[in-house]
Amino acid sequence: MGVLVVQHARDEGPYVLGEALAAAGLRMRLCRVWAGDPVPENLSGTEALVVMGGPQSAHSDDGFPSRRAELALLRRALDAEVPVLGVCLGAQLLAVAAGGAARPGTGLQVGWGEVRLSPEAARDPLFAGTRERLRVLHWHGDTMDIPDGAVPLASCERYPVQAFRTGGAAWGLQFHLEVDETAVDAFATAFPHEAAAAPGLRRAAPGELAALAPHRDRVLARFAALVAERSERTAARAFFAPRADAWEARFAADGPRYAEAVARMDLRHGQTVLDLGCGSGRALPALRAQVGDDGTVLGMDVTTAMLKAAVREGRERQAGLLVADCSQLPLPEGAVDGIFSAGLLDHLPDPAAAVREWARVTGPGGILLLFHPSGRAERAARHGRPLSPDDPLGEPNLWPVLEAGGWRLDCYEDADEHFLARAVRI
Known part of the structure; x- marks a missing residue:
């Protein structure tokens, strides 16, 4: 940099x-x-x-x-x-x-x-x-x-x-x-x-x-x-902004897998859910379906260009879209019942601080679902690098960070076709 x-x-x-x-x-x-x-x-x-x-x-x-x-x-x-x-x-x-x-x-x-x-x-x-x-x-x-x-x-x-x-x-x-x-x-x-x-x-x-x-x-x-x-936010914006227009078309096939992951949150009608690093909003329709018309869905991303892509897909009808730093959320304590986040945590400069902040805005019993439509090993191989033992999404690294941040990990899946970790707000 x-x-x-x-x-x-x-x-x-x-x-x-x-x-x-x-x-x-x-x-x-x-x-x-x-x-x-x-x-x-x-x-x-x-x-x-x-x-x-x-x-x-x-x-x-x-x-x-x-x-x-x-x-x-x-x-x-x-x-x-x-x-x-x-x-x-x-x-x-x-x-x-x-x-x-x-x-x-x-x-x-x-x-x-x-x-x-x-x-x-x-x-x-x-x-x-x-x-x-x-x-x-x-x-x-x-x-x-x-x-x-x-x-x-x-x-x-x-x-x-x-x-x-x-x-x-x-x-x-x-x-x-x-x-x-x-x-x-x-x-x-x-x-x-x-x-x-x-x-x-x-x-x-x-x-x-x-x-x-x-x-x-x-x-x-x-x-x-x-x-x-603004350095970390700038890096994300510089990477994603020129890719935003083609993002939805490039990853259109991932839609059903996002819906399956959202279903694992077991949200109820009337609840409030937050999609952190929502990008073009592929999870937003499924989140809206889970909480119903009387629920609240918020999509947050640091890259304005990605939120504009979400608007082009009509996703502003399913969620409120906000430009925000996902490590410093503009929400009061206990404001949400669930957080969905795909491919974000391991790209943040301080994952431990982030999960503490996410716990702050989540009520007791709320759900955090970390997701990616491919597993860690598959992604590492695709990028031509070995799977690092220091990967923050590795189970031995993730669960103590979540526990110290106010979460209890109750499901961890790392397969070729997806990565999923589900935690409950203590």
Whole structure:
């Protein structure tokens, strides 16, 4: 796992942003398109996507051979809700990827200048608490139109779009918040003709940066913390989002086996049942049939794209669908009578903490059914690996975790054609 940083010019690196990511325990993976590095086709192993500035134009392929690949990667990040930070050129590319536009501006804007934060910035996860007026480093000649639904965060008179948020966790900054004195010197050395438009740029840098630093460091640290906190969810979303459209067709034959597994829960009409990691909702019709029209069925998944697939299958008629972290459930204690979960527990970072949380929301005597339409050995062989003795779904590992979490394992089946474990809330 790592933060993918797309760098367009040798001297336009992450600077202070890189320090913030490292302080949060995050590793950077540099894609130096200026040196010929190919832009990845997918977001596998990516905790966040950062797209830096550069001399290219976001509105044209001329002199910008990686533009289309970067836009495609940004769109994948937006679809999968992978955190994104775009800086200068990166912000313009983000605007285009999200449905807005980039275009030539009215002239070069280089040097230290003021931006005004919008009222929405006071509620933004990164900018909340930042003073209304900031002096920042400008270095651009192009501008952008933000997409519908995007939240404007900062502006100035000459170029009104200076910062915005779009989607679940994507930010674009037209100005360079990532800079320190080394960065300012590198910019001025790399682009001397542009730097000449801002006399005293280097001389003013120490004082300007001293005033900016507390706000710069807080915003960048918040982005890094958000990336770190969402890392596991991001991995799941990055994996499942591009597969969501084909998921139902690919596994359509598993429907009867899901129904057979649900029948083992022995639910009654009027009860409340939760499908954790519900995906496209293959178990939801059977769960609804068990609890009847007067019961409650909830399907939760961390990947919005999978829930949209469930809606396309009409499963919102059988259950309420929620985007939620399956290890931190938005439910009160004892709210459900049963939990169904297929292929989830062994992919969570802390299975023991998860089953404790699931016990918290389940009333005494409630049922937990863990299921997969193939056995552990068959899955291991399919993925070309041996069956690990440390597998959390192995019976010697699973029952003590369940018992410590408030469950009693009363059925365990691990055959070629399915895996099933049934536990009762103590």
